[in-house]
Amino acid sequence: MRIAHAASEVFPYLKTGGLADMVAALGGTLVDRGHEVAVFMPGYRSVFDGPHAKGAELTHRLKIEMGDAFLAGDVYTLKPRAGLTLHLICREEYFDRRLPYWTGERDYDDNDARFIFFQKAVAELLRLTDFKADIVHCHDWQAGLLPLFLRYAEQRYGVTLALKTVFTIHNIAYQGIFPRKSFPLTNLPDELMGIDGLEYYDQMCMMKGGIVFADLVTTVSPRYAQEIQTPEFGNGMDGIIGTRVADLHGLINGIDTAVWNPATDASLPARFSVENMAGKALCREKLLQEFGWAPKPPSRRRTGNTNPPMPVAGAANGGFTGPVFGMVCRFTPSKGLDLLLGAEDFFAKENCRLVMLGGGEKKYEEALRALAARHPDKIGVCVKHDEAMSHLVEAGSDFFLMPSLFEPCGLNQMYSQAYGTVPLVSRVGGLVDTVVDIDVEPAAGTGIMFPPTQEAFNSGLRRALVLYADKAKYAEVQRRAMRRDFSWKTAVAAYEELYANAL
Numbered sequence: 001m002r003i004a005h006a007a008s009e010v011f012p013y014l015k016t017g018g019l020a021d022m023v024a025a026l027g028g029t030l031v032d033r034g035h036e037v038a039v040f041m042p043g044y045r046s047v048f049d050g051p052h053a054k055g056a057e058l059t060h061r062l063k064i065e066m067g068d069a070f071l072a073g074d075v076y077t078l079k080p081r082a083g084l085t086l087h088l089i090c091r092e093e094y095f096d097r098r099l100p101y102w103t104g105e106r107d108y109d110d111n112d113a114r115f116i117f118f119q120k121a122v123a124e125l126l127r128l129t130d131f132k133a134d135i136v137h138c139h140d141w142q143a144g145l146l147p148l149f150l151r152y153a154e155q156r157y158g159v160t161l162a163l164k165t166v167f168t169i170h171n172i173a174y175q176g177i178f179p180r181k182s183f184p185l186t187n188l189p190d191e192l193m194g195i196d197g198l199e200y201y202d203q204m205c206m207m208k209g210g211i212v213f214a215d216l217v218t219t220v221s222p223r224y225a226q227e228i229q230t231p232e233f234g235n236g237m238d239g240i241i242g243t244r245v246a247d248l249h250g251l252i253n254g255i256d257t258a259v260w261n262p263a264t265d266a267s268l269p270a271r272f273s274v275e276n277m278a279g280k281a282l283c284r285e286k287l288l289q290e291f292g293w294a295p296k297p298p299s300r301r302r303t304g305n306t307n308p309p310m311p312v313a314g315a316a317n318g319g320f321t322g323p324v325f326g327m328v329c330r331f332t333p334s335k336g337l338d339l340l341l342g343a344e345d346f347f348a349k350e351n352c353r354l355v356m357l358g359g360g361e362k363k364y365e366e367a368l369r370a371l372a373a374r375h376p377d378k379i380g381v382c383v384k385h386d387e388a389m390s391h392l393v394e395a396g397s398d399f400f401l402m403p404s405l406f407e408p409c410g411l412n413q414m415y416s417q418a419y420g421t422v423p424l425v426s427r428v429g430g431l432v433d434t435v436v437d438i439d440v441e442p443a444a445g446t447g448i449m450f451p452p453t454q455e456a457f458n459s460g461l462r463r464a465l466v467l468y469a470d471k472a473k474y475a476e477v478q479r480r481a482m483r484r485d486f487s488w489k490t491a492v493a494a495y496e497e498l499y500a501n502a503l
């Protein structure tokens with residue numbers, strides 16, 4: 001098949017979260033399986049500053065209709081491997097910025113224009129390159145209008161650009177809602193700004209476009225596909241989702257085992273596998289050092305383990321025998337950060353460490369830094385995006401925390417299991433589909449699950465301590481988790497079947 005993917009971020013060119021990992025890994029695995037894949041993303045400044053787009057060549061100069069104006073855009077194209085083409089859609093005014101979506105304080109005012117331009121450019125490129133896509137797969141609201149743009153371009157030029165379109169909801173909380181006055185930028189017929197079109201409480205909603213107009217709608221786990229049909233998790237979209245239930249599919253994500261495999265992970269100080277776990281202890285040691293913890297005596301350490309973590313030369317953490325809890329996430333309320341902050345007493349009193357890597361909302365950055373400053377011996381918080389550090393947290397922790405209030409799929413709980421790091425997860429979304437609770441199924445358990453309430457989270461933390469104290473049982477849970485197959489090699493089959501059935 002010939003499959004095009006349009007997304008606002010793709011690993012390793014730009015990543016702020018799980019969307020980038022998913023698109024890269026699904027696209028790559030489809031190529032492994034013999035399909036022809038084209039990927040479209042905006043050419044942000046950091047994509048060109050980084051090492052991965054070095055060979056990109058200018059291939060197209062576009063003129064994109066945006067309301068009353070025609071705006072120019074450049075396309076840089078890269079062929080990372082046979083069967084895979086990456087198109088970077090550039091326009092300085094829109095994408096030559098340090099951060100892709102926001103100033104660091106608030107969303108950019110022109111995100112409507114930026115992503116309308118991006119999507120129109122994708123439709124235009126599909127026409128100019130004559131890719132003849134069987135499937136155009138659109139990810140999240142930044143590509144939500146693409147199914148419409150394709151169909152209108154087809155009418156206008158009398159061509160076929162996509163046999164079928166698929167829209168994937170990675171997170172229904174981000175909907176791409178803009179004022180009504182943004183609509184003219186789409187150059188779509190006025191009737192599409194009605195209740196059966198893009199209108200949403202008198203505003204324009206790009207995610208609604210994808211849900212209503214794509215041939216098929218998917219989301220990233222079976223459980224989340226059910227949840228988004230309810231008012232509790234639908235974020236106001238449950239009614240609209242309800243109109244597409246017959247075409248809605250919940251397909252679980254996989255993990256890219258070329259990137260996330262403890263036996264081959266070059267970013268770690270030592271590698272390990274279920275057969276030989278020695279390397280994991282070294283990773284833990286390195287992690288504790290990175291966060292500035294030398295065990296004896298604790299009082300000799302610098303105070304305030306906040307960013308940036310400083311390595312402590314020659315530190316040996318042999319004196320510390322408790323568990324290390326790790327967490328890596330975007331700092332946003334949905335990741336359960338209030339539950340984490342509410343568990344301060346647990347981390348203060350128990351013999352354990354907490355390491356956190358992430359960034360995002362200032363409120364949480366400040367609250368978490370303050371938490372670490374109050375407990376410099378126990379809690380370390382690193383505020384930045386750091387791919388290598390995220391691997392070290394996965395490898396070096398004993399438990400991984402995901403107390404999410406909702407979680408469409410979640411990737412870190414799968415990375416954690418692959419790295420022998422027992423996940424503590426909320427009983428929501430894809431976490432339910434990928435983690436087995438050790439008390440519910442003692443013979444098959446790979447993690448600890450709880451509803452996302454403070455009391456239940458605290459009791460989950462206490463269950464972790466009990467498990468950790470039973471070394472044999474803990475090792476058994478680790479081994480069981482590591483033996484699970486979360487690879488895209490397996491997960492891709494559901495997408496292939498979905499695409500094939502659609503055609």
Ligand SMILES: Nc1ncnc2c1ncn2[C@@H]1O[C@H](COP(=O)(O)OP(=O)(O)O[C@H]2O[C@H](CO)[C@@H](O)[C@H](O)[C@H]2O)[C@@H](O)[C@H]1O
Nearest residue numbers: 017018019170329330358384385386390407408409410411
């Ligand atoms: N500071 C930092 N430094 C380095 N790496 C960092 C980081 N902060 C986060 N990451 C990484 O970003 C990714 C986060 O992925 P998730 O899938 O867990 O959540 P996200 O909410 O971003 O994705 C959304 O889309 C994905 C993909 O479909 C769904 O799994 C998910 O449920 C949905 O909310 C992981 O690879 C994590 O390691």
